[in-house]
Amino acid sequence: MKACETSSYPAIGLQDTVIWDGLDRLGMGLFRLNEEGYITQFNAVAAGILALDRYGAWDDLHISKVDRVLATGLADQFEDVINGSLTFVRKNLSCTNSRGRFMVVNLVGIPIRSGENAGKEVLGIVEDCAIAHHEADDPSNVHQQLRILSEVAAALSSSFELGQILKIILTGATASQGLGFNRTFLFLYDEEADKLRGHMAVGPSSAEEAGRIWKRLDSMRLSLSELLDAHQSEAGSGTDALTSLIADLHVDLNGDSLISSACKSGTWINLEKVEEIDPVTTTFVERLGTPRIALVPMVSKGTLMGLLAADNYITQQPISDDAVQLLQVLANQAAVAMERAKLYDAERERAELLERMNLQLAESQDQIIKIEKMSVIGELTSAVAHELRNPLTIVGGFANLLLKSNLTDEQREYLNIISSEIKRTESVVDHVLDFSRASKNENRPIELSGLVERNLELLRGRLRQRNVEMSLSLAQEKLMVHGNPDQLSHAVYQMLKLVAEDVIPPGTAEVRTERRDERACLLIKFFCPDDGKEKTIKALKQIFADNKASQRLTVLVAVETIKYHGGEFGLAVGNDSLPYLYIELPLIEEDQSEPAHIDRR
Amino acid sequence: MSQRILIVDDEEMIRLLYRKELSQGGYEVDTASSGAEAIKKVSQGNFGVVVLDIELPDMSGLEVLQKLREIAPETSIILNSAYTTYKSDFQSWLADDYIVKSSDLQALKHKIKQLVVAR
Secondary structure: OEOOOOOOOOOOOOOOHHHHHHHHHOOOEEEEEOOOOEEEEEOHHHHHHHOHHHHHHOOOOEHHHHHHHHOOOOOOOHHHHHOOOOEEEEEEEEEEOOOOOEEEEEEEEEEEEOOOOOOEEEEEEEEEHHHHHHHHOOOOOHHHHHHHHHHHHHHHHOOOOHHHHHHHHHHHHHOOOOOOOOEEEEEEEEOOOOEEEEEEEEOOOOHHHHHHHHHHHHHHOOOHHHHHHHHHHOOOOOOHHHHHHHOOOEEEOOOOOHHHHHHHHOOOEEHHHOOOOOHHHHHHHHHHOOOOEEEEEEEEOOEEEEEEEEEOOOOOOOOOHHHHHHHHHHHHHHHHHHHHHHHHHHHHHHHHHHHHHHHHHHHHHHHHHHHHHHHHHHHHHHHHHHHHHHHHHHHHHHHHHHHOOOOOHHHHHHHHHHHHHHHHHHHHHHHHHHHHHHOOOOOEEEEHHHHHHHHHHHHHHHHHHOOOEEEEEOOOOOOEEEEOHHHHHHHHHHHHHHHHHHHOOOOEEEEEEEEEOOEEEEEEEEEOOHHHHHHHHHHHHHHHOOOHHHOOHHHHHHHHHHHHOOOEEEEEEOOOOOEEEEEEEEEOOOOOOOOOOOOOO | OOOEEEEEOOOHHHHHHHHHHHHHOOOEEEEEOOHHHHHHHHHHOOOOEEEEOOEOOOOEHHHHHHHHHHHOOOOEEEEEEOOOHHHHOHHHHHOOEEEEOOOOOHHHHHHHHHHHHHO
């Protein structure tokens, strides 16, 4: 606020009605205060803002009484203003008048003197910012209407995402650069239940919040397009407090009600101009807190998509039919955009489904090829193994027979070597035959812990003989995997057997099953003394080395079996520096027939 | 109590090996290289135990097993094969035992001894 020059009073003739009319058209309120601070003259706009039409409620029209309600501060500084030492200026004052109308006002008090001999007076100029702003962009102006529709249409056409489209509709309806409603509520149509369901709302939930939001938006000076862009990129879905007001509000469209009628006919209703309201609509307006609501159905190609309800709850401004008509045009555009978004979503889902099916088909083809390959390999190895079995029996049998005869020590030693190597070869043949036989069985869900426990039990005798202790720690939960039970059992058994016979010196190891994310794990951990760790790791590497050429046939078959089941096998060292072997397999749900995805390499 | 053993196998060396090994155990051993020959020998002679291969050139050992059960129900029969798969074939259950071929003949000799004593 700044003091003006006391010597130069504005030379306006307050009796000149042309000036009053001109300021009326600008939407400004004018009032005149005499030397004692009484309002002696005011125009209609000032009457609306200052609620001077409720004059009867007051004893008189003294500025101090007006200020008790509006708290503009003019009454306190009236003396300075009337004396010409101050021009009173107050901007963006949030207040509520005695009619309960919330406003953001600008108020100016200027000292004046109508003539040489006239007494001192103050001219008050007051404007409601929201109205001033709206009237500057009056939607009844055809050019302005086209601009709003064009900008909203451009924003709607830029998105296929339903949430964003809904946000654009609500922003376009509530932004002061758009249709300028205080609050807009969106209800979506549930075709199956024939009901409207509250979905999202935008707008301030109280006068205070309105003041804050509108001041902030005003200071940002965004165009409607910029505002729509900004709101599109914002997360969230409307104004939380307002959305929660209608979240559980359902409107049955079965009966006869104004809402039902608007939805069925596709025609908007300005409830402000309806005299009798049915019970369903009454419940609706009671929830929203005001009967002055515009109801606008959203219809695309004869299909009801939803309903927009808009009001001026905060400013209490009347809703013009022109504004509702414009909202209807916007709602129709939005309905088309919503239908397009739904079609787009449906198409996208179909495309994703097709992609998934193609992927599954490719996987199935790959699996069939693998199974065929495994089947051929199984048959081949089976045939080879059987062909080998007879000569091995003959060679080994005659070697054993010969060992019973009189031999030199050297001959006996050589025959013993032949006999033991034949036995080892027969053992390999047994493994191969077990595997080829297993490959013929069908896949099914298997519980890993149970499978491990059964196989470890088979090894107990051998472990006792070698004075090796293998403790067992099983996962509490069921670890379901999918696969060929015989193949997996064979792989686990061979791993445990190799470890028990060739790796662990008399000592201990722990066999553990556990869940790791979406994998079922079998861990074989070796408790070796510090000086034995290197030796154990070396032994493990020799047997389970990555280099296939150096791996034993048994390990190769077991590892390939695990890989075939989408699993992994490896050697690692834990945080406690103890080495461990692990087998990981994809987990499935107990009632699931196959894992979601198996990478069968 | 007959200690006559018939070895039925198309592999000559297997027949030779078994003959040598079982002869050393005190058994009288005869051999047949086909199913037909085995049926003929069993119908003519009195064998305590038949050691029968399954993969034979003229017919399946399982067919031979059925025929032998008809003509000589008292004779014990051990199926002896390089294949393990026939164990799950119900026809093989007619045999007194099923022993997979191995260079270690202990299991076979032990079974023969059991069956001979049992007779």
